[in-house]
Amino acid sequence: MKEVELKMKERAKALLESGEVARVVGWKKGDFCFDPSPATFETVDELNEFVYDYFCGANLSKYLIQIAKKEGKTAVFLKPCDTYSFNQLVKEHRIDREKIYVIAVECLAKLDIEKIKAAGVSVVTGVEVVDKDVNVSSPYGNVTLYKPDVVLTKCATCNKTHQVKDEEIILHQRPAREVDRFAEVVKLENMTPDERFAFWREQLSKCIRCNACRNVCPACSCVKCVFDNPNSGIAAKANDDKFEEQLFHVIRAFHVSGRCTDCGECSRVCPQNIPLHLLNRKFIKDIDTNYGEYQAGETSEGKTPLTSYTESDIEPNDAVNGEAK
Amino acid sequence: MQEVTTEKKEFVPNIVAFCCNWCSYAGADLAGSSRLTYPANVKIIRVPCSCRVNPSFVLKAFQQGADGVILCGCHPGDCHYVTGNYYTRRRMALLYSFLNYLGIEKERTRLEWVSAAEGARFSAVMNDFVKTVTDLGENKRLTDLRVKEGE
Ligand code: SF4
Ligand code: SF4
Numbered sequence: 017m018k019e020v021e022l023k024m025k026e027r028a029k030a031l032l033e034s035g036e037v038a039r040v041v042g043w044k045k046g047d048f049c050f051d052p053s054p055a056t057f058e059t060v061d062e063l064n065e066f067v068y069d070y071f072c073g074a075n076l077s078k079y080l081i082q083i084a085k086k087e088g089k090t091a092v093f094l095k096p097c098d099t100y101s102f103n104q105l106v107k108e109h110r111i112d113r114e115k116i117y118v119i120a121v122e123c124l125a126k127l128d129i130e131k132i133k134a135a136g137v138s139v140v141t142g143v144e145v146v147d148k149d150v151n152v153s154s155p156y157g158n159v160t161l162y163k164p165d166v167v168l169t170k171c172a173t174c175n176k177t178h179q180v181k182d183e184e185i186i187l188h189q190r191p192a193r194e195v196d197r198f199a200e201v202v203k204l205e206n207m208t209p210d211e212r213f214a215f216w217r218e219q220l221s222k223c224i225r226c227n228a229c230r231n232v233c234p235a236c237s238c239v240k241c242v243f244d245n246p247n248s249g250i251a252a253k254a255n256d257d258k259f260e261e262q263l264f265h266v267i268r269a270f271h272v273s274g275r276c277t278d279c280g281e282c283s284r285v286c287p288q289n290i291p292l293h294l295l296n297r298k299f300i301k302d303i304d305t306n307y308g309e310y311q312a313g314e315t316s317e318g319k320t321p322l323t324s325y326t327e328s329d330i331e332p333n334d335a336v337n338g339e340a341k
Numbered sequence: 342m343q344e345v346t347t348e349k350k351e352f353v354p355n356i357v358a359f360c361c362n363w364c365s366y367a368g369a370d371l372a373g374s375s376r377l378t379y380p381a382n383v384k385i386i387r388v389p390c391s392c393r394v395n396p397s398f399v400l401k402a403f404q405q406g407a408d409g410v411i412l413c414g415c416h417p418g419d420c421h422y423v424t425g426n427y428y429t430r431r432r433m434a435l436l437y438s439f440l441n442y443l444g445i446e447k448e449r450t451r452l453e454w455v456s457a458a459e460g461a462r463f464s465a466v467m468n469d470f471v472k473t474v475t476d477l478g479e480n481k482r483l484t485d486l487r488v489k490e491g492e
Binding site: 263335 | 451
């Protein structure tokens, strides 16, 4: 990953120096080795802070909505999953494609610091990845973890490839694997309604209504959001109403159905570790079964499943599946 | 002083029926003028088109204490606005399945196509839906607790 980072930095420098782009969007060093954050670089000097490592899980696409409104062209580094969100935003006319220069970068799956810490390393001072080994340095002794155990949940079932690029910096390919992203959804479908209700009640009750899942979601790009309306009764956590958090989650998930690219950012940012991707994937699975396979963000044109129809669509009363026998 | 009764009241469900103006609401009217009966606990909300029903209307109905929600519109192909009900069909297919996924029994949600000429069908559909929901019992899951407590 170090060589890739170097190449990206060189490329960013060249683009800025030549004036081809006015700014580059990437990631910059954080306070620790595991918290790089999305950043805009406008000068070559600023690039000293540039990083690209195994903790650059953040999806940069949504930042482009604001950034693309600025003067001049913007270069952006996109991982495979980010390109789907990018396409979807172009499709929804949120980003002007002409103003963005997309550099596709390799991913190889990103790491989840929470999982590393949960594996027993409380203080992390450095992380190095060699093949399937994650060597974590810590003042209390170094530990080697098995990579598939500590990757981000969204990366564990990802098989995505770049859907859009103007150039690429790819030195290693992630081998294609057999993945089943619906396995967990099916498990839930096979429970009884009572069990499912208990499961979601437990999960959703943890919600603190920080709205991080909405803020990070590239599909949630409305200028004004219903949840920001103080009169809606659902703008903040109100513990006196047990329905409250469910209402928020149903509306959030429904609003992005057909447009959710399954980028997994919602689950990644949730401070309460609520498996939000299982809500969105239910919609994706139902759309696939009822209306044919559909992957949002594969192209930047065409209709979405909820803005189209056929005359012989399944009836809602028959479309409720996954009932326990 | 009022006498305290320990006797259990018979459960009468609250049913919300969204009916489109052009077909189903007219169907309900016809049922009425033909002296066909349907339970009085079905609260009809008239909407311009079944497509007007935002999924959050269904949620809101449950929140306000509905035990079952039914949506009625013109038969596919007969929509006054030509294609509205086709979109409704996809939307509700996803919503109902999703609610079921969260543990809200699928029997509590329903969609039926009822034309302006189908008064008898309207009455039959409502009777059947009320019976189904009555058998299921009270919806405790999506209700705002404050709503039912105040009863
Ligand atoms: S709902 Fe979650 S997985 Fe879907 S696009 Fe939004 S952040 Fe990504
Ligand atoms: S990120 Fe998690 S805690 Fe925050 S609003 Fe979303 S689900 Fe709730």
